Amino acid sequence: MANLILVLGDQLTTDISALENADQKRDRIVMAEVHDEASYTNHHRKKLVLLFSAMRHFAQRLEADGWQVHYQAYHPENEAKSLEAVIASQLRETGAGRVITTECGEWRLHDQISQWHERLGVPVEIRPDSRFIASKQEFADWAKGRKQVRMEFFYREMRRKTGLLMTPDGKPEGGQWNFDADNRRKWTGKPAAPAPFRVEPDEVTREVIELIEEHFADHFGTTEDFHFAVTPEGAEQALDYFIDFALPCFGDFQDAMSDDEDWLFHSILSPYINCGLLDPLAVCEAAARAWHAGRAPINAVEGFIRQILGWREFVRGIYWMNMPAYAWENRLGNTRALPWFYWTGETKMRCMHKAIDATRRNAYAHHIQRLMVTGNFALLAGVRPEEICDWYLAVYADAYDWVELPNVLGMVMHADGGYLGSKPYAASGKYIQRMSDHCSNCHYRVNKSTEEDACPFNALYWHFIDRHRDDFANNPRMGMMYRNWDKQSPERRQALLQRAEDLLARLEQI
Ligand code: DLZ
Missing domain, CATH: 1.10.579.10 (DNA Cyclobutane Dipyrimidine Photolyase, subunit A, domain 3)
Incomplete structure (x- = not known):
């Protein structure tokens, strides 16, 4: 019997586990721009443009590759306002006997999807998200029994696991695990910071910008000067641009702030990594290659890799180990409202x-x-x-x-x-x-x-x-x-x- 394969807005890669062993003739991929995901917080308008445009490009690519794709474009009057409603309607339309998806990144939605098998009356297979370097279980095993969990020690495990910036005899390259102390220079205008990498909006992105301006005008931020990449190729170019022009100075000025420069030497790759357009390990490997080729210093490359291999993996582990109670923590007893x-x-x-x-x-x-x-x-x-x-x-x-x-x-x-x-x-x-x-x-x-x-x-x-x-x-x-x-x-x-x-x-x- 046919499967419905749900791909979420932050799972935009053909390597996503939900697509493993899928059958182009039998299965249908479902992607949907829905009110509930677009509105559960006051998402910045540029975040909405990035996700909807990247989702549309991804769906087009899947179709061009021969997949059957059901894509729901956003309209305020769409009957299906949630992912569950879209899946329910697709189950009715196709008679599919199973739903397959990759575990999602938020407890809120994870909790809903975990109940779908009961609510929709079909098996729902939730596969692990293999884009992370450490699985949830691996993190939980590492953390078990430790009095304190510290990013630095987890990061070292990840360095050993991946071999990134490691010598053949298992020592950290450069003789140190962490070069943070070399990453605290103030920036006084020199060297000049590169202009941010830009992709000019194509027709799909321009249409999405119009849609967001029409229906999400009350959301925070602006769509003006939208220049994010919205495809894996664009994101790859952004990575190359970072390595060529910003990585060499990233370490020195990692903690600097400027009145005149928004971007300084930062990679601006997190929007792409987090929605699936770039693979985190491939990004780290590209930075490590730049160091091996003598194109960037160790304090820059180690500092950059630590953000992804260390912090990013660590916070994800902490999140899943402690949710849902974690979200209610307020150990300092704060009560003040967020200033307007x-x-x-x-x-x-x-x-x-x-x-x-x-x-x-x-x-x-x-x-x-x-x-x-x-x-x-x-x-x-x-x-x-x-x-x-x-x-x-x-x-x-x-x-x-x-x-x-x-x-x-x-x-x-x-x-x-x-x-x-x-x-x-x-x-x-x-x-x-x-x-x-x-x-x-x-x-x-x-x-x-x-x-x-x-x-x-x-x-x-x-x-x-x-x-x-x-x-x-x-x-x-x-x-x-x-x-x-x-x-x-x-x-x-x-x-x-x-x-x-x-x-x-x-x-x-x-
Ligand atoms: C963030 C987001 C937004 C704004 N819109 C959608 C959407 O319309 N459809 C969709 O599949 N995903 C969207 N996302 C991403 C999801 O909210 C995200 O997959 C979950 O928060 C889990 O990380």
Whole structure:
């Protein structure tokens, strides 16, 4: 009997496990742009364009290769508003006896699909997602029995498993596992950053842009200047471009931020890797080849590979090991609503304005903007994890729950008690000044802390330290912060706390 093979919007590769052993004559592939997936969060308009256009290109390719494809293009009046409804209707139309799919990346949808066999009355085969380097089970086995799970040690396992940047006798190339300490230079305009890689929208993408503008005009962001790749070939070119023009400097300036440059030396490959247009292992191998060929230094290549082979795999493991309870964690007891300026960028804090404005225009901001600016502010201000997590899930083209939730709830908000970091990534304005030129263009003065024009990050930082004494005073990596705080005079501490309280009371206006 025929099978229906469901391919989701972030599974856009012919190597997806759902297609293994499929029969072109018998089976039908189902892909659908549906209201429920497009609307479960306030997805950035560029993320919607990327996914719908890449889905349409992928479906066309499958058809050209001889597959039968049922493709539902988005229309607000489509009867089938969920993937389940599309599958139910396809089962009725074809009389297919089984549904095959690859496990999806979000608990929300995974939970629904796991019930389909009962709700739809046919067997539903959910195959593992083999695009990840470690399976869920492999990660769980590695984590079992460990008092603490740390990315660095998991990453070393992945290096050994793949042989990436390893010598023939099993040692890390360059004599070290991690070159992070060499990746913290400020960027002052030289060397010039390459222009971002661009693909001009073709007819399919232009049609999708019109559709999104017509039906998703209330969603965050803009479709203007859409230049993401939407095919595997385009994404491959983006990878080549990164290796040729940005990778050599990626390491040095990995943590830098600039008032004038949105993209610096970042790869901007995560939107492609996360929706299936690029294979993560192939991307790492391409970077490793560049190092072996002497085209990029070890600190750049190791730092880049660590993001994919280490962090990306690690957060996925943490997500599946801890869901669904993980999503409700709020160990620091935060209660504040997300300030509205996260949606508008209208704040006098230059770094926040720049990071949010780039996010609005590009559906992208690099990891230091995400972690140390918008994330750091939410942590210091005590924003409810659920709200800030939903913001990150909505606004970035690469965002899916499996990657965003551990990164934001765990790493940014320290709401999981320290799975993702042994101390919170809390920092005052000084860090932002050290890594960027934002402060020299800011309304606020980074070298002031208590005055009306003082950088809000400064007093909020000390307020965070003070209010979480019970949580962190015994953390050996935070001891110095508490000693510094306690050394200040009672008057100074009072002034800092008062300034922070004033800021928190009128957060929308700062
Ligand atoms: C993110 C997304 C969006 C916006 N739209 C669709 C869609 O219409 N159809 C679809 O199959 N997938 C979409 N996706 C991706 C899914 O939400 C994604 O597969 C799940 O969140 C699991 O990662």
